[in-house]
Amino acid sequence: MNVLPWYDRIPRTRLYLKLPEILGGLVNLAAGQEGGYGQVEAFEHAFADMMAVDGAVAEPYARIALYHLVVALRLPPGSEIIMTPVTIHDIVNVLLIAGLKPVFVDIDPQTYQMDPQKLIAAITSKTRAVLVTHLFGLATDMDAIQAICRQRGLVLLEDGSHAFNAAWNGKKLGTFGDAGFFSLSSLKAVSTGYGGIVVAKDAQLLEGVRRQAEALPKVDKGHLLGILLRNLIVNLATHPNLFSWSTFPVIRWISDRSPETIRKLQTDNPNVLRLSDIPEKWLWRFCSIQADLGLHCLSRMREWDEKRRSNAHVLLDYLKTVAPERLPRLMQGSYNVFWRFPFRAPEGAEFRRFMAMRGVDLTTTLLPCCAGMPIFSDIARETPNAQQAVREVHFLPVHPTISQERIHQMARIVLEFLQQRG
Ligand SMILES: Cc1ncc(COP(=O)(O)O)c(C=O)c1O
Numbered sequence: 377m378n379v380l381p382w383y384d385r386i387p388r389t390r391l392y393l394k395l396p397e398i399l400g401g402l403v404n405l406a407a408g409q410e411g412g413y414g415q416v417e418a419f420e421h422a423f424a425d426m427m428a429v430d431g432a433v434a435e436p437y438a439r440i441a442l443y444h445l446v447v448a449l450r451l452p453p454g455s456e457i458i459m460t461p462v463t464i465h466d467i468v469n470v471l472l473i474a475g476l477k478p479v480f481v482d483i484d485p486q487t488y489q490m491d492p493q494k495l496i497a498a499i500t501s502k503t504r505a506v507l508v509t510h511l512f513g514l515a516t517d518m519d520a521i522q523a524i525c526r527q528r529g530l531v532l533l534e535d536g537s538h539a540f541n542a543a544w545n546g547k548k549l550g551t552f553g554d555a556g557f558f559s560l561s562s563l564k565a566v567s568t569g570y571g572g573i574v575v576a577k578d579a580q581l582l583e584g585v586r587r588q589a590e591a592l593p594k595v596d597k598g599h600l601l602g603i604l605l606r607n608l609i610v611n612l613a614t615h616p617n618l619f620s621w622s623t624f625p626v627i628r629w630i631s632d633r634s635p636e637t638i639r640k641l642q643t644d645n646p647n648v649l650r651l652s653d654i655p656e657k658w659l660w661r662f663c664s665i666q667a668d669l670g671l672h673c674l675s676r677m678r679e680w681d682e683k684r685r686s687n688a689h690v691l692l693d694y695l696k697t698v699a700p701e702r703l704p705r706l707m708q709g710s711y712n713v714f715w716r717f718p719f720r721a722p723e724g725a726e727f728r729r730f731m732a733m734r735g736v737d738l739t740t741t742l743l744p745c746c747a748g749m750p751i752f753s754d755i756a757r758e759t760p761n762a763q764q765a766v767r768e769v770h771f772l773p774v775h776p777t778i779s780q781e782r783i784h785q786m787a788r789i790v791l792e793f794l795q796q797r798g
Contacts (some may be wrong), residue, residue, distance in 0.1 A: 377790045380735030381584050385624040386782060387614040387738045389773045391607060392567050392680070394616065397672045398607050401569065401665050402549055403625045405604065410595055410663040419667035420573070421676050423566075426541065427548050427556075433586045434662035434670075438537050438572035441585070443470040443654060445555050446505075447573060448584030451476060455504035460490050461747035461762045463509050463535065467652045468746045468755075471507075479503070480747035482759040486705035488700035488718060488769075489516030489760075491598055496523060505531040510539035512520075513565075513715030514704055518544040518552040525553070533557070540565045541681050543711040550575055550698035560666070562607050565680070565715055566673040568666035569603040583774045592661040599660060616777070624737060631732035648744075650751040681713045687783045688714040691772055695719075695788035699794055716741075716771040719790070727770060727793060734789045 391398075394633060406408070416434055424432040435441040451457075453475035459468075461480035471478050488511045495506065506525055510516070525532040527545040532553030536542070539549045540558060550556025558564075560571035576582040613623045642686050695703055702720040706712055718741070721727035729736055745766045746752055747759040772790065774783070 378622065378734060378785055378792060380785060380789075382735075383563055383620050384616070385735040386619040386737065386773050386778060386786060387619050387623070388737045388771065388773055389563060390614045390777055391562060391611050392673050393562070393569075393607060393611070393669055394672070395608075395611050397669055398604055398611055401604050401669055402608070404553070404599060404665050404668065405600055408670055410597065410600065410665050412664050415664035415667040415671070419568075419670045419674075421545060422671060423573055424575065426674060426677070427551055428581070429551055429577075431575070431582050433574045433582060433589050434667065435557075435572040435574060435585075435589050436592065436660045436662060437561075437570060437658055438508050438535065438557055439464070439470045439652045440654070441557035441572035441574045442467060442507075442533070442535070443474060444588040445533060445557060445581075446471065446474045446476060447588065448581055449554075451504045451531070454502065456500060456502045457505040458495060458498050458503060459507040460509035460511065461490075461745050461757070461759045462511055462741070462743050462766060463746060465648055465744060465746055465749060465751065466494070466651075467535070468549070468752060470654065473651060473654060476505075478746075478752075478755055480755070480759050480762075482755040482761045483511070483765065484516075485761040485764065487516055487707060488512055488514060488765060490703060492517065492520045492524060495521065499530070503528070503530060505533060507533045507535060508553070509535040509537075510542060512704070512718050513538045513540075513542050513713040515539070515544045515549055515707065515710035515712055517707060517709070518547070518549065518667070519696055522552045534653055537564060538715040538717075539713060541677055542553050542713040543647060545709045546711075551577075554578065560670060562603070562610065565713070566670055568602075568662070568670040568673075568749055569600070569607055571662055571666050571670070580626045590661065592659050595660040595663040599657070600665065624735070626736050628732045631729050637696075648749075648751065654775045669733060680776040684714050684774050685712070686780075687774040687776070687778055688712070688717050688781045689721075690780070691717060691774065691790070693789050694784075694791060695794075698791060716775050717774045718765075719772045720768045721770045722768045723797070724767075730793050731789065736773065736786055736789060737775060738770055741766050741771065
């Protein structure tokens with residue numbers, strides 16, 4: 377029986393910001409260094425360089441990045457925007473607040489990306505835009521989606537929050553459309569504690585976004601302090617030296633006795649509301665302390681992508697002949713960064729419990745399928761593949777700090793689960 381050693385359990389994820397960097401942020405905040413936007417410019421330039429585009433604008437959140445984009449695009453009220461249904465509900469909220477009508481189209485059940493045929497079928501005379509979410513850091517055929525949008529005269533927007541540095545035929549995801557935006561929140565591969573960033577082809581569109589971003593009030597120190605402290609706690613709770621003997625035993629105890637509890641704590645969120653206005657607490661100007669954090673992540677992003685990809689390929693090699701139907705289908709021409717490694721386990725809590733007993737903590741996607749959420753019942757759509765994916769997909773940890781030895785061991789544990797199920 378394979379079990380990870382008691383001193384080296386694997387958490388569902390780790391933060392991409394290192395402990396000294398978060399502490400550095402707290403020190404800078406205490407020293408009052410949140411003002412001054414030189415570092416913000418440096419971060420925007422570094423991000424634009426990484427994406428091979430002319431410019432980027434930092435924003436308080438990805439949802440605000442999207443809001444500023446659709447405001448700057450001046451789409452007529454009531455315009456339909458076709459979108460991927462698996463995303464955070466506030467992405468849908470900002471589109472509704474901007475006066476647009478989100479139209480959900482289903483994903484492909486194996487690639488988890490927008491299905492171009494379903495996109496074509498959803499286009500009506502009111503469609504003005506398409507929003508593609510590059511789920512889990514996997515790339516889809518963006519040439520096909522780009523061609524559809526060009527032929528129909530539709531604006532193409534890309535949510536690359538899971539897909540920093542991922543590419544299709546050598547071109548970065550986020551640069552196929554008129555604009556791309558990214559979340560820089562704490563779990564993302566490029567994290568600034570919280571934050572977002574926009575890239576756009578058209579200099580005028582980018583300027584329209586910049587005007588809105590720069591008009592926001594200066595960051596609230598208490599807000600930033602809260603975010604940095606939360607990052608500190610998560611970093612400590614998942615830190616290799618602490619996780620195995622402090623956090624993990626609690627997770628395993630709960631998984632054993634009440635397997636749905638942890639998932640419910642994360643999904644039954646009372647803050648899931650339909651909004652009619654942008655909340656003020658989302659509207660802070662991106663500051664230099666965040667920019668510093670983002671520059672740290674950018675400096676090691678490629679190296680960490682390669683480590684994560686290598687971990688993902690170990691899992692693929694072990695599992696591809698035994699359970700290909702549970703694995704993502706990778707498209708030829710894609711450079712996938714595997715921000716998460718999706719593995720289908722309809723067994724749900726039984727699978728999570730099995731893995732927890734062997735030393736691996738893991739979770740389902742936790743992202744909702746917005747097409748079926750009660751708060752959006754007026755725009756509900758049948759998207760069975762997306763519904764099934766949010767129920768069945770579990771993330772096998774592939775974080776770059778997981779060693780080769782442990783990833784092989786984890787793959788063997790998954791194999792054991794599959795063998796036991798026959
Ligand atoms: C795909 C996707 N888009 C957007 C967001 C929202 O990011 P933010 O919290 O920066 O608005 C998230 C957050 O996790 C996400 O997963």
